[in-house]
Amino acid sequence: MTGPMSFSRWTSAMTNAARERLTAVVHGRVQGVGFRYQTEREARLLGLHGYVRNRADRAVEVVAEGPRASLERLLAWLQQGPGMAYVTEVEASWVAASGAYDSFEVRY
DSSP: OOOOOOHHHHHHHHHHHTOEEEEEEEEEEOSSSSHHHHHHHHHHHTTOEEEEEEOTTSOEEEEEEEOHHHHHHHHHHHTTOSTTOEEEEEEEEEEEOOOOOSSEEEEO
């Protein structure tokens, strides 16, 4: 039997419930054109947490958590990318946020 939920656990659960996780795989000419660093900048401006990294298949993977509206704005940006990029496809999936990230970073 479990007791009542503490206020801090309740607020943490409610915060994560209002947040989502976007996982996006961006295909095209997206490596070697500043895509990761510009994605990091955009995500931080939107207040998102997570990471961006290059994949071996020459795509870029983005995992971001935050409010749905901010994630949708990041997704729209990913579909264009920075000026030197040429995006051909973005695969996106959505799940509930895990709260595993406390910042947004470029991973290597």
